[in-house]
Amino acid sequence: MKDSVRAAVDLISSSRSYASAGSEVAAVREVSLTIDGGESVAIMGPSGSGKTTLLNLIAGLDRATAGEVVVLDQSLTGLSESDLTAFRAQNLGLVFQESHLLAGLSALENVIVARLPWEKRSALEPRARDLLAVLGLETRADHPPSKLSGGERQRVGVARALLGNPALVIADEPTGNLDVAATGELLKLLEDLRRRLGLTLIVATHDAAVAETMDRTVRMSGGRVIAA
Ligand SMILES: Nc1ncnc2c1ncn2[C@@H]1O[C@H](COP(=O)(O)OP(=O)(O)OP(=O)(O)O)[C@@H](O)[C@H]1O
Ligand SMILES: [Mg+2]
Structure with a gap:
């Protein structure tokens, strides 16, 4: 269980x-x-209100042109690109609208591949299998992405994001391409994992039903937060 008292994002x-x-x-x-x-x-x-830009600032994928971004007590403002990359790898899990899985790799390999620079395959593989099982994909671990449904591919993307035990998970319209049933299933899994692992979860969404499953909704318009 991670420390869940301090501010995750400032x-x-x-x-x-x-x-x-x-x-x-x-x-x-x-x-x-x-x-x-x-x-x-x-x-x-x-659309265009600044959601993705805001998430990219928090993820350190983009830099603020003014003001400060503090994530998990670390100010991102002065970090070099390589320090930002290391910070992301150690602390953040990112889930995108498209899961961007590599076609030539199995589901399991897709979960692992981005962490190979940081950890040994022998340590990653059992954790990846466990995560795929938690996400209901134990029988799909060896399948290529082309043999998975959209919802299954998105769950592989979630497993990949969680593999590094992140304190903060950031998802940009993760259910944008899914139907209602698959959306509900993915969000239930994310919420269960959040509670069990003590994660902080930030999700940009156009879907009010998605927002309802979460603690709080932050509304943006024209680049500003108009309600938090
Ligand atoms: N690289 C860029 N160069 C110039 N303008 C950009 C760039 N990225 C985003 N913008 C502009 O910034 C504004 C906010 O874009 P952003 O992608 O954050 O919106 P969004 O709320 O995520 O929209 P959507 O719901 O469509 O994903 C838009 O007006 C967009 O055109
Ligand atoms: Mg966006």
């Missing part, structure tokens, strides 16, 4: 602007937001 007047063709697009504007350890938070808002 955004302090964080902004991200993009320069494009002489003008500036403010994708995230002066967002101040605290997410507690162990909380599950839905990020909602219309």
Whole structure:
């Protein structure tokens, strides 16, 4: 069980602007937001409101152009690219809309491959099998992605995100391509895992039913947080 008392995320007047063709697009504007350890938070808002940009700032995949981003007591502002990569590998689990599995690898190998620079295969493999079993995929471990359903592929993506025992899981519309039943199943699994493992979970979604399963909804509009 991870420490779930301290703040998992602290955004302090964080902004991200993009320069494009002489003008500036403010994708995230002066967002101040605290997410507690162990909380599950839905990020909602219309297309273009800044959800993905906000998640990318928290994940250290993008850098704030103003303000500060503190994740698990670590300020990301001054970290080098290689330190950010190591921070992500040690602390974060990322789930994307597309699971981006490698076609030539089995489900099990897909779960493991990104962590091979950090840990031995012999240590990773039993943990990956356990995670696939928890996610209902024990009989699918040796299948290639082409023989899995969309929901199964997405669960492989979740297993991959959890393999490093992250304290914080960030998911950007993880159910965007799934039908209602598969969406419900994936979210139930994520919520169960959050409770059991003491994770903090942040999910960007357009789906109000998804948001309802979570502790809190943060609403964005025009790059700002309008309700938290
Ligand atoms: N690399 C970039 N360069 C320029 N503008 C960008 C870039 N990335 C995002 N934007 C702009 O920033 C704004 C926020 O985009 P973002 O992808 O964060 O929205 P979103 O809320 O995730 O939308 P969606 O629900 O469609 O995924 C948009 O106006 C977008 O066009
Ligand atoms: Mg988005």
